[in-house]
Amino acid sequence: MAQPLRVALAGLGTVGAGVIALIDANRDLIARRAGRPIEIVAVSARDRARDRGVDLTRFAWLDDTRALGQRDDVDVVVELIGGADGPALTLAREALGQGKHFVTANKAMIAHHGLALAAEAERLQRAFKYEAAVAGGIPVIKGLREGAAANALTRVYGILNGTCNYILSTMESEGADFAAVLAEAQRLGYAEADPGFDIDGVDAAHKLSILASLAFGSRLDFEAVAITGIRQIIAADIAQAQALGYRVRLVGIAETSPEGSSTAGLFQRVHPCLVPLHHPLAHVAGSLNAVVAEGNFVGRLLFEGRGAGAGPTASAVVADLIDIARGELGPAFAMPVAALEAQPPAPAGERRARAYLRFSVADRPGVLAEIAAAMRDANVSIESLIQRGQTPEGGALVALVTHEGPERCVADALARLDGSPSLLGQPMWMHILDV
Amino acid sequence: MAQPLRVALAGLGTVGAGVIALIDANRDLIARRAGRPIEIVAVSARDRARDRGVDLTRFAWLDDTRALGQRDDVDVVVELIGGADGPALTLAREALGQGKHFVTANKAMIAHHGLALAAEAERLQRAFKYEAAVAGGIPVIKGLREGAAANALTRVYGILNGTCNYILSTMESEGADFAAVLAEAQRLGYAEADPGFDIDGVDAAHKLSILASLAFGSRLDFEAVAITGIRQIIAADIAQAQALGYRVRLVGIAETSPEGSSTAGLFQRVHPCLVPLHHPLAHVAGSLNAVVAEGNFVGRLLFEGRGAGAGPTASAVVADLIDIARGELGPAFAMPVAALEAQPPAPAGERRARAYLRFSVADRPGVLAEIAAAMRDANVSIESLIQRGQTPEGGALVALVTHEGPERCVADALARLDGSPSLLGQPMWMHILDV
Numbered sequence: 070m071a072q073p074l075r076v077a078l079a080g081l082g083t084v085g086a087g088v089i090a091l092i093d094a095n096r097d098l099i100a101r102r103a104g105r106p107i108e109i110v111a112v113s114a115r116d117r118a119r120d121r122g123v124d125l126t127r128f129a130w131l132d133d134t135r136a137l138g139q140r141d142d143v144d145v146v147v148e149l150i151g152g153a154d155g156p157a158l159t160l161a162r163e164a165l166g167q168g169k170h171f172v173t174a175n176k177a178m179i180a181h182h183g184l185a186l187a188a189e190a191e192r193l194q195r196a197f198k199y200e201a202a203v204a205g206g207i208p209v210i211k212g213l214r215e216g217a218a219a220n221a222l223t224r225v226y227g228i229l230n231g232t233c234n235y236i237l238s239t240m241e242s243e244g245a246d247f248a249a250v251l252a253e254a255q256r257l258g259y260a261e262a263d264p265g266f267d268i269d270g271v272d273a274a275h276k277l278s279i280l281a282s283l284a285f286g287s288r289l290d291f292e293a294v295a296i297t298g299i300r301q302i303i304a305a306d307i308a309q310a311q312a313l314g315y316r317v318r319l320v321g322i323a324e325t326s327p328e329g330s331s332t333a334g335l336f337q338r339v340h341p342c343l344v345p346l347h348h349p350l351a352h353v354a355g356s357l358n359a360v361v362a363e364g365n366f367v368g369r370l371l372f373e374g375r376g377a378g379a380g381p382t383a384s385a386v387v388a389d390l391i392d393i394a395r396g397e398l399g400p401a402f403a404m405p406v407a408a409l410e411a412q413p414p415a416p417a418g419e420r421r422a423r424a425y426l427r428f429s430v431a432d433r434p435g436v437l438a439e440i441a442a443a444m445r446d447a448n449v450s451i452e453s454l455i456q457r458g459q460t461p462e463g464g465a466l467v468a469l470v471t472h473e474g475p476e477r478c479v480a481d482a483l484a485r486l487d488g489s490p491s492l493l494g495q496p497m498w499m500h501i502l503d504v
Numbered sequence: 505m506a507q508p509l510r511v512a513l514a515g516l517g518t519v520g521a522g523v524i525a526l527i528d529a530n531r532d533l534i535a536r537r538a539g540r541p542i543e544i545v546a547v548s549a550r551d552r553a554r555d556r557g558v559d560l561t562r563f564a565w566l567d568d569t570r571a572l573g574q575r576d577d578v579d580v581v582v583e584l585i586g587g588a589d590g591p592a593l594t595l596a597r598e599a600l601g602q603g604k605h606f607v608t609a610n611k612a613m614i615a616h617h618g619l620a621l622a623a624e625a626e627r628l629q630r631a632f633k634y635e636a637a638v639a640g641g642i643p644v645i646k647g648l649r650e651g652a653a654a655n656a657l658t659r660v661y662g663i664l665n666g667t668c669n670y671i672l673s674t675m676e677s678e679g680a681d682f683a684a685v686l687a688e689a690q691r692l693g694y695a696e697a698d699p700g701f702d703i704d705g706v707d708a709a710h711k712l713s714i715l716a717s718l719a720f721g722s723r724l725d726f727e728a729v730a731i732t733g734i735r736q737i738i739a740a741d742i743a744q745a746q747a748l749g750y751r752v753r754l755v756g757i758a759e760t761s762p763e764g765s766s767t768a769g770l771f772q773r774v775h776p777c778l779v780p781l782h783h784p785l786a787h788v789a790g791s792l793n794a795v796v797a798e799g800n801f802v803g804r805l806l807f808e809g810r811g812a813g814a815g816p817t818a819s820a821v822v823a824d825l826i827d828i829a830r831g832e833l834g835p836a837f838a839m840p841v842a843a844l845e846a847q848p849p850a851p852a853g854e855r856r857a858r859a860y861l862r863f864s865v866a867d868r869p870g871v872l873a874e875i876a877a878a879m880r881d882a883n884v885s886i887e888s889l890i891q892r893g894q895t896p897e898g899g900a901l902v903a904l905v906t907h908e909g910p911e912r913c914v915a916d917a918l919a920r921l922d923g924s925p926s927l928l929g930q931p932m933w934m935h936i937l938d939v
Binding site: 349 | 522526529530533534536537538539635641642643646647650651652653654655656721784787799800801802803804805806807808809810815816818819820821822823825826827830831832834835838839840843
């Protein structure tokens with residue numbers, strides 16, 4: 070059998086230990102599929118003493134992570150440290166510069182430095198792979214880069230953050246409010262102690278910007294993603310959505326429209342959405358992820374699976390290693406970086422959709438008239454409206470769904486109500502996924 | 505830019521015309537992604553005069569399909585003729601023998617001759633690719649061959665025939681019987697004039713045997729697939745399933761169990777199943793396809809999309825061409841043919857599951873007692889039973905669900921009832937997908 074593919078592993082948290090466990094468990098099968106063995110030869114992490122449940126004594130240990138990229142006995146460096154900059158980025162540059170292939174699960178680093186790293190990998194004819202960075206074990210990077218490669222993709226969207234989906238699914242099944250479910254998720258280890266990256270939508274936005282670049286052949290543009298998280302969602306929003314035949318999901322969506330259209334450019338947004346029950350994303354529950362891609366010949370493709378955790382993420386990392394062992398080293402973003410097109414961000418204003426709006430209002434005469442007047446003056450047509458119940462702020466709840474219309478009109482209506490003493494707290498605006 | 509990849513196309517039905525239309529529509533994008541243009545240079549089909557909606561005058565026309573494989577100006581031959589043997593097989597052998605890469609959508613040919621063709625392609629270091637042969641536009645061959653390659657897969661199953669799924673979905677939504685819906689499907693072009701390959705489960709079995717080989721690293725063994733189609737399903741079966749919280753789907757399922765277990769070997773079956781509403785396959789409606797793969801690290805992966813039609817199938821064919829243009833030529837069944845393991849067929853008898861059984865019975869005293877006694881004597885425990893309504897044969901309908909138990913007991917019970925004058929027509933046995 071051919072020479073083994075020799076791997077250095079940086080970062081030995083849950084995922085790093087999972088990669089070691091996977092290669093141990095499936096060693097022979099991997100060798101049959103890859104055409105040669107895949108062997109870890111060196112590792113590096115912060116704490117050498119910690120028990121990770123795997124035997125590390127077989128591997129060279131390096132205190133200096135960067136030095137992993139300098140070893141002559143290494144063909145591929147796998148980076149599982151995390152963080153957009155710092156040691157992860159230093160290692161990426163060092164490894165590629167030393168002629169190693171590079172595999173990472175680090176969506177933040179790719180969102181910020183992916184194009185530069187991909188260009189460097191191309192120049193040196195080395196692989197830069199990152200299946201594990203988006204949607205965990207689901208092979209969606211491969212699905213877009215290769216499986217759907219014959220298509221002009223017009224839209225890619227999905228549920229990209231398992232923590233948010235777990236929280237929203239649990240709020241739905243238990244009728245609980247956000248804070249209580251978050252606290253429980255943290256206790257169970259489904260949410261980080263510092264959950265901001267997840268629940269504020271940043272993690273999903275990192276992933277979305279990567280998918281958009283791959284899908285549309287556009288230059289990755291994380292800064293252009295409009296981001297809203299799930300902190301403002303209350304139990305009543307989910308109940309209202311249910312009553313209307315929807316489920317609430319945090320959806321990342323990217324679309325590209327041709328020049329000359331009113332929505333021209335690259336549109337990227339992470340936002341809580343009402344997903345109709347007949348749509349497959351409505352049935353993605355718990356910590357699962359799912360990605361939908363729409364192509365001009367293939368139609369709608371759906372990929373679903375576990376978006377995080379040691380096993381699924383290790384599965385994606387080792388899939389990249391098998392690709393490299395097989396000699397499949399092509400460009401990171403499906404085409405050379407120079408062939409990616411810079412697309413201007415598309416403004417949201419002209420997008421036409423139905424909207425869900427929820428207000429906590431003071432329970433006194435005239436408030437409903439004030440809201441209705443703002444809608445009328447902004448040219449927003451109301452399809453249905455309900456006033457009921459108590460909000461966390463102690464007022465009444467007004468929830469409405471608009472007819473289809475431009476988003477700028479909804480923004481205008483909300484601006485007209487901004488600062489009104491009738492409103493207790495910020496209004497909640499969710500988009501309705503009508504696809 | 506590099507030299508174009510030059511393609512010869514055999515078969516100009518819907519899919520062949522779709523491939524030409526796709527390459528015309530997405531030419532520039534494909535060249536950016538593939539690193540070089542993909543160009544059709546020669547075509548062959550039965551009828552030169554037929555209008556296919558695409559301009560064929562650009563291509564060399566060959567009356568002799570086999571001669572496509574002999575042209576010096578061709579790098580890849582795409583076979584879209586169909587049929588397990590005959591001209592398709594002749595062309596495959598000729599093309600590979602002449603050193604061409606070979607791409608096909610022909611599941612029947614792969615199910616019968618795939619290993620031999622793959623071995624020949626390996627020997628000659630040429631690609632043998634067939635993404636379009638299973639589940640149309642869904643990149644499930646790539647998903648198993650590469651995306652899930654790090655996993656020991658234990659089970660792969662799915663909805664592999666769009667015609668059957670369309671018929672079952674329509675029977676469900678319209679409460680109609682099989683024959684009426686089939687006739688309507690034929691009128692609309694969703695079912696062939698000779699629908700046997702689809703509705704008797706043969707087409708799904710072809711596809712399942714391919715998936716099983718890829719997933720488990722086992723030698724493809726189509727002859728070992730147990731096949732039951734959907735002809736015997738009546739509207740009342742679907743209504744009963746709904747009442748119990750299930751939908752009826754034709755499911756192809758393949759599992760592998762280690763030596764020494766009571767279900768050791770490779771189990772492959774295509775059979776109508778009751779799928780619980782909470783399972784994603786229950787929501788795969790109309791002519792869609794979906795495949796689930798379960799791996800020891802990744803957990804459950806789901807791929808869903810359009811399983812047939814010109815656009816989706818062409819998308820898969822051209823994805824294979826892009827792979828070839830990128831130089832990704834690896835073994836057809838994820839590993840060299842010599843590395844595939846021959847696995848003995850696993851008998852169904854020891855499989856434990858719940859079963860749905862439906863009898864059309866003469867409407868007279870003692871019939872229910874006869875059925876109940878057969879169940880008792882075969883050690884089948886009944887979970888629920890309902891007797892009602894009229895069957896097409898003019899009798900009463902008895903539908904029951906068993907508790908979990910070995911399938912051999914259910915087979916025994918049915919054998920005990922075989923030939924009983926109380927039964928009008930064959931009993932219907934559907935498996936319950938409890939996953």
